[in-house]
Amino acid sequence: MVPRSWLYVPGHSPRMLAKAAGTGADAIIADLEDAVPPAERPAARTAVADWLDTGVGHDVAAWVRVSPDALDEDVAAVVRPGLAGVVVAKVDDPALLTRLDALLAALETERGLPRGAIAVSPRVESARGLRRIDAVAAAPRVLLLGLGEADLSADLGMRPGPDGLELLPARFEAVAASAAAGLAPPVGPATVDYRDLEKLRTSTAALRRLGFGGRTAIHPAQVAVINEVFTPTADEVATAERIVAAYAAGDGGAVAVAGTGTMVDEAVARSARAVLDRARR
Known part of the structure; x- marks a missing residue:
């Protein structure tokens, strides 16, 4: 299952790492970077390795954010059973991900893990990275993309307003590159204003409409809102079921679905199937 909510936890805090699995987040990102x-x-690195060794928690994916400037040291410390993947900060060259693939393969073999067991999620955080996002998406092991919007805004000389509309073109690039490469939908950026949960709900719903599949959080209070927004409602599931059933009954031709005001073709049916897939997972 691709997570809805991804909670960042400082890697040098064993106490916070130990508590993270109880927050309701689908994935924990133990941070070795910023x-x-x-x-x-x-x-x-030692604290994160110990955390992985003790078991993160039932149905919680354990990820670690690593720094490109200390890639060998970070990765060598955390590759072990229980690690789902690594988030790679500040990726502006797909060659970095090729090197990471070789490093992970060697460590997987050395430590008795299946080849390719550890996934990768690059963070594009610069103008150079944004220009190369299709190549980044096509790199080995990449499961999904994300944007580091604070660094990206600084690199572009951008001053986003409260609604973040200035970042819409970059967000669309991440969605389009992901779809073109056959990846999972990208993960949305964290917001530092963890007290304003209604603002979080509004901006998260906008990310979902744009094609994002989840969002990162920096505080446990944000997790429930993110999970709720990225979980299909009962009405959405019921509508999707009617659409899929009607389209199947139409033998592949466009059909009208009673009660929805919708004319359904393959594209509409595909979107409905995606809703049901998300609901099942």
């Missing part, structure tokens, strides 16, 4: 002071990163 959330950790440089002097504490060696200790953070």
Whole structure:
């Protein structure tokens, strides 16, 4: 299952890592990058490795964000059973991901893991990365993309307003690149304003409409809202079921679906099947 909610947790805090599985997040991202002071990163690698070894929690995916500047050290510390994947910060060259694939393959073999067991989620955080996003999406092991919007905005000289509309073109690029490469829908960016949950709900719903499949969080209070927005409602599921059934009964031709005001063709049926797939998972 591709997670709806991804909670960042500082890798140098064993206490916060231990509590993370109880937040309701589908995935935990133990951070070895921006959330950790440089002097504490060696200790953070040890703490994250211990966290992985003790078991993260039932139905919670364990991910680790690694730094491209310390790729070998970060990855060597965390490749072990229980690691679902690595989030790679500040990816602006697909060659970095090719190198990461080789590094992961060697460590998987060395540590008795199946080849390809560990997935990758790059974060595009620069103008250069955005220009190369299709190549990044096509790199080995990539499960889904994400944007680092604070760094990207700074690199572009952009000053996004409260609604973030200035970032819409970059977000669309991430959605389009993901679809073209056959990836899972991209993960949406975190917001630092964790107290305003209604604003979070509104902006998360906008990301879902745009084609994102989940969102990152920096605080446990954000998790429930993100899960709710990215979970189909009972009405959405019922409508999708009617659409799929009507289209199947029409033998592949366009049909009208009673009660929906919708003329259904293959594209509409495909969207409905995606809703049902998300609901089942």
